Amino acid sequence: MYSEAMNAVSDRVLATLNTVEPRFPLFADPDTGVWETTADGNWCPGHWIGLLWSVSAHRGGPAGERCRSAAEAYTERAGWERLRGSLFAGMNYRYAGFRAADLGGDPKLSALGVRGAEHVVACFDDSTGVVPVGSFGTRGLEEHAATDPAVVAAVDAGYTATGLLWRAADLTGDERYRRIARRHTDTHLRWFVRDDGSVWHKASFDPNTGSVERRYNQLTRVSDACWARGLGWSIACFADAYNATGDPEYLGTLERHVEYYRRWTPADDVPFAELGPDAPETYPDTSGAALAAYGLVRLVGDDRRVDSLREFGTEILSSLVSDYLVTEGPLRGQLHSGCYNAVDDVAPNHELVWSTYYFFVTLASADGKR
Numbered sequence: 001m002y003s004e005a006m007n008a009v010s011d012r013v014l015a016t017l018n019t020v021e022p023r024f025p026l027f028a029d030p031d032t033g034v035w036e037t038t039a040d041g042n043w044c045p046g047h048w049i050g051l052l053w054s055v056s057a058h059r060g061g062p063a064g065e066r067c068r069s070a071a072e073a074y075t076e077r078a079g080w081e082r083l084r085g086s087l088f089a090g091m092n093y094r095y096a097g098f099r100a101a102d103l104g105g106d107p108k109l110s111a112l113g114v115r116g117a118e119h120v121v122a123c124f125d126d127s128t129g130v131v132p133v134g135s136f137g138t139r140g141l142e143e144h145a146a147t148d149p150a151v152v153a154a155v156d157a158g159y160t161a162t163g164l165l166w167r168a169a170d171l172t173g174d175e176r177y178r179r180i181a182r183r184h185t186d187t188h189l190r191w192f193v194r195d196d197g198s199v200w201h202k203a204s205f206d207p208n209t210g211s212v213e214r215r216y217n218q219l220t221r222v223s224d225a226c227w228a229r230g231l232g233w234s235i236a237c238f239a240d241a242y243n244a245t246g247d248p249e250y251l252g253t254l255e256r257h258v259e260y261y262r263r264w265t266p267a268d269d270v271p272f273a274e275l276g277p278d279a280p281e282t283y284p285d286t287s288g289a290a291l292a293a294y295g296l297v298r299l300v301g302d303d304r305r306v307d308s309l310r311e312f313g314t315e316i317l318s319s320l321v322s323d324y325l326v327t328e329g330p331l332r333g334q335l336h337s338g339c340y341n342a343v344d345d346v347a348p349n350h351e352l353v354w355s356t357y358y359f360f361v362t363l364a365s366a367d368g369k370r
Helices: 003-021 045-059 061-077 088-102 107-123 163-172 175-192 228-245 246-264 284-295 306-321 353-366
Strands: 024-028 035-038 153-155 202-205 211-215
Touching: 003 024, 003 035, 003 045, 003 061, 003 353, 024 045, 024 353, 045 061, 045 353, 061 088, 088 107, 088 163, 107 163, 107 175, 163 175, 163 228, 175 202, 175 211, 175 228, 175 246, 175 306, 228 246, 228 284, 246 284, 246 306, 284 306, 284 353, 306 353
Parallel strands: none
Antiparallel strands: 024 035, 153 202, 202 211
């Protein structure tokens, strides 16, 4: 059903590789296709590595081998030590470790995923039940660095920190991973999910009492709006958590998220970067849409409620394919209209490497592939 879209994205990944290697792509100009790059992947090296493994599995042949070799080389170059101690470590190890093992057929790659799980465990604040933001210089968000990141948590971490813990628990039988994933998810639910199904971006907390001192947004221009990508992160979080536990509370939270998403998103199912009654409708954000589809399409189960959520995820995916994917010309395979940082106009209407990763994985899942 989505094979042609996957072929187009594969073409773009191969063209990007030929242009940027050995650097990591981060975001690209929508008109020229020229990438802003980093030496070590900054906060998202695993997305590029995971894309290369995914295209390798999809294409096979010489192109597939080219991507496989590149994925292995990029894994060696990624800034793993810089990521250590941050909320971003988990997802990057998940893609470069566990997903790479699934796609590449090399179980030794799973050891990288387990190593990442240990890094998440080391970051976990047991007194509050949360993985804090940690110390990391996120490219493009320098204006929003926390003054004391050890006592700040973010909505992103509901997904970024816990996703690989569920997998590590299944692989190793170590229940520490499952316990921490569960505790962080439950804290995420209490701290970040609002009654109407929207989310807060950040929460500062007292590490001695474990109580929240303030909830706030950094990437919205309206203080009480909902950051669209944050909502996407949270949808992916609770999709993983429901798949791992079958907890009906997580399913109910997903339904609340989707209800809010549908209420404030245009008819094409792609949200603006900020959602809510007073939020400016300036930049569409395909990264928020891709994350939402990624979470929903991968839901497991034949329950009617699960089916309904999965169907909506497929609707989002189909809209991305029909309205936001370039299918011809030199930029064939580009997923455009991703908004990185609307507040500071940093890559506000661009091609984003993480959006492309979630888009491609969701295409493969909807097409019955890995």
